[in-house]
Amino acid sequence: MVNIIIELSKYIIIFLMTAYTFSCFSIFVQEYEESERHILIRQNILMFLIHFMAYMVMYLKAGEQKLIVFYGCQVVYFIAVIVLYRIIYPNVSSLIVNNMCMLISIGLIMITRLEFADAVKQFIYAIVGAVIGLVVPVIIRKMKTLIDWTYIYAGVGFAFLCLVAVFAATSGGAKLGFTIAGFGVQPSEFVKILFVFFVAASLQKSTDFKNVLITTAIAAAHVLILVLSTDLGAALIFFVVYLVMLYVATRQPLYAIAGIGAGSVAAMLGYRLFAHIKVRVSVWKDPFASYNEGGYQVAQSLFAIGTGSWFGMGLMQGSPDLIPVAESDFIFAAIAEEMGLIYALCLILICVSCYVMFLNIAMEIRNQFYKLVALGLGTCYIFQVFLMIGGVTKFIPSTGVTLPLVSYGGSSMLSTMIMFGIIQGLYIVREDEVEKRELKRARKERVVRNETGRTSKKNKTKFEEVPKQRIR
Template identity: 55%
Template sequence: MTNVIVELSKYIMIILIAVYTFLCFTVFKNHTEEKKTSIFRRQNGFMFSIHLIAYLVIFLKTGSTRALLLYAAQAVFLIGVIALYSVLYPKASRLITNNMCMLMSVSFIILTRLSFEKSVKQFTIMAAAMAAALVIPFIISRVTFLKKLGWIYAVTGIALLSSVLVAGKVVFGAKLSLTIGGFSIQPSEFVKIIFVFCVASMLYESTEMEQLIKATAIAGLHVLILVVSRDLGGALILFVVYLIMLYVASRRLLYLVGGFSAGCMAAVAAYFLFSHVRVRVLAWSDPWRYIENEGYQITQSLFAIGTGGWFGMGLFQGMPNKIPVVEHDFVFSAISEEMGAFFALCLILICVSCFIMFLNIAMQIREPFSRLVALGLGIAYGFQVFLTIGGVTKFIPSTGVTLPLVSYGGSSVFSTLIMFAIIQGLYILRQNEDGSIDRQKQKRNKKTKQQ
């Protein structure tokens, strides 16, 4: 009977997330506020239904009452996040809030299936991060001097990355984290945000050659430190973010083409300089030839995705734990194996809708600094999703970056929730700009009538 329920549940969850995903894109149409509110409420219903069904399956397969307690705590947490955003920030984007909660709920489900202890730890970190992140939209929408702190951002980012270079712990051939008070912290996750603010602060002031040289030198130093630390995934994200922000700020195609060419040459140099880069390229180019060693992780990932097929094996019906460090870099493979390719594709589209929303906010903000910040954060988020999913599907070599809000990792989750909160603050700022313009128009119309 249990197996029948598990089999049936995967189809129900696929249907629910498919409808949720469809609503993510229909909301971009020119609906009335009442219609949009109805769409968002339906999305919440689908999300909580998926969360409930998955945990019922987990309970049936494990018999663990701890899983039910964890489910209840997570459900209260998700309800609280939605309610607090609605009360504290009525002008915030409901789509971003809903997608953020949906991604977190998928993370809760798959991590509980893979490792109950890690799921509890992830949930604890998310709760703490959300408590901090709820303050950020207020700061972003009210504080005006953030644009003037360019050099402070630069020094802070370089100092954090340098601390990892000097005292960091080597993980899979790269210096990624620091251990402070028993906690492992990956500063590069937070530096991504600081870096975006730094570049936006410098480029909004001026795009004259002297200023561009300064900005490029600072950006190059960030990337160089990451390269020396062998955190090539982080270095690639910062490089792409800077290149696109530079192009948008200067509107000079030459910079984009030149930067892309330099990046290609740097990638070739990295292949010859770093052995773990060569290992990943070998594993990507022909994983079956090196299946015993270098190609083991990617081949297990491909086996998992292929075994799951379109509809998945069902929770606890697959073998995702055969993939090394599956909770971190390869969580997408575990989702594909047990919840199906349809479910995984919907997850990608939810991430895409977040990316579109981020860019939409960036395009509509009038103030240059805020516009560049929204653009930079959007590119960082979208490119990281691309690197993660591209790596596990063998589309590109694996870069060792996590799937935002889904993969296990405290620093990644914390920094991503901060990123979403900043975007919410910028969205509120845009709403306030529109309201201010409307009020000015009303005043002008009133004066015209009086005359």
């Protein structure tokens, strides 16, 4: 009976996941607020059903009481996050909140299946991230001086990257961060937020050639120190984010072409100078030919994805633990093996719907600084998703970055939740702008009506007086 339930559960979970993903995009075409509210409530129900089904399967398979306790704690957490956001910020984007909780729940499910101790740590990070995320929108909305800290953002970010380059231990061929009290800290995850604020503040003040040159030099210094630390994934994210923000701010195709050219040259030099890069490119070309020389991880990832096929092996039915560091760098492959490619594709689409909301905010907000911040954070988020999934599927060479909110990693979890908190703050700022415009329009219409009323009355008086004069 247990085996039948486990086998049926994967199809039920895929159906629920598909329904949730469909709602992420159907909400964009709704014309009435009531319809949107029903879709958002339906999303919450679907998320909790998927979450329940997954932990029920793990409990039936493992029979460990700690899974029930852990599941209960997560349910309380998700309810608290959803309710607190709606109480504290009535104008918040509920779709972003729902997607954030959904992605966290997907990650916790798979990490629990792989390593329970890591799942507990990840849950602690999620709690801390939620607390910070609830405070960030207030800061974004109330602090009007964020645009004035241009070189503070750059200085603090560059200093942290230099500390990593000098003092951090090498792990997996790269210097990523430090371990404090058993918890890993990766500063580049937080510096990318400071980097976006620096670029947005600098380009908002001026887009003349001199300022663009200075901004480019500082941005290049960030990328260079990451390359020297062999943190190639972060370096690529910084580079692409800057290029996108620069093009949008200046609308100069020449800058984009020059940036792509410089990036291509830098990639060629990096390939010749760093053996670490040569190994990854070799693995990307043919992971099976270099199976014992760095290709084992990518090969196992491809085996897992192929084994899972469309509907997956079923939770607790596959062998994702054969993939090295599956809980962090290759969690997408683990998900594809046990939950199936349909589920994995839905996961990608949920990430895309988050990015669509980021772009929506960037296009509609009038403040140029905030517009660039929303664009930069959105680009940073979706490009990291692309790098992670592209590396796992051998579409591009593996860069070792995590899947935001899904992969195991405290720094990634905290930085992404801060990013989502900033986006929520910008969403509230946009709503404030809309309310101000509507209020101004209403006042203008009231004044026009009053003036029209007085004019009509005046004209009527004159009209009545003229006939009287004529009668006389």
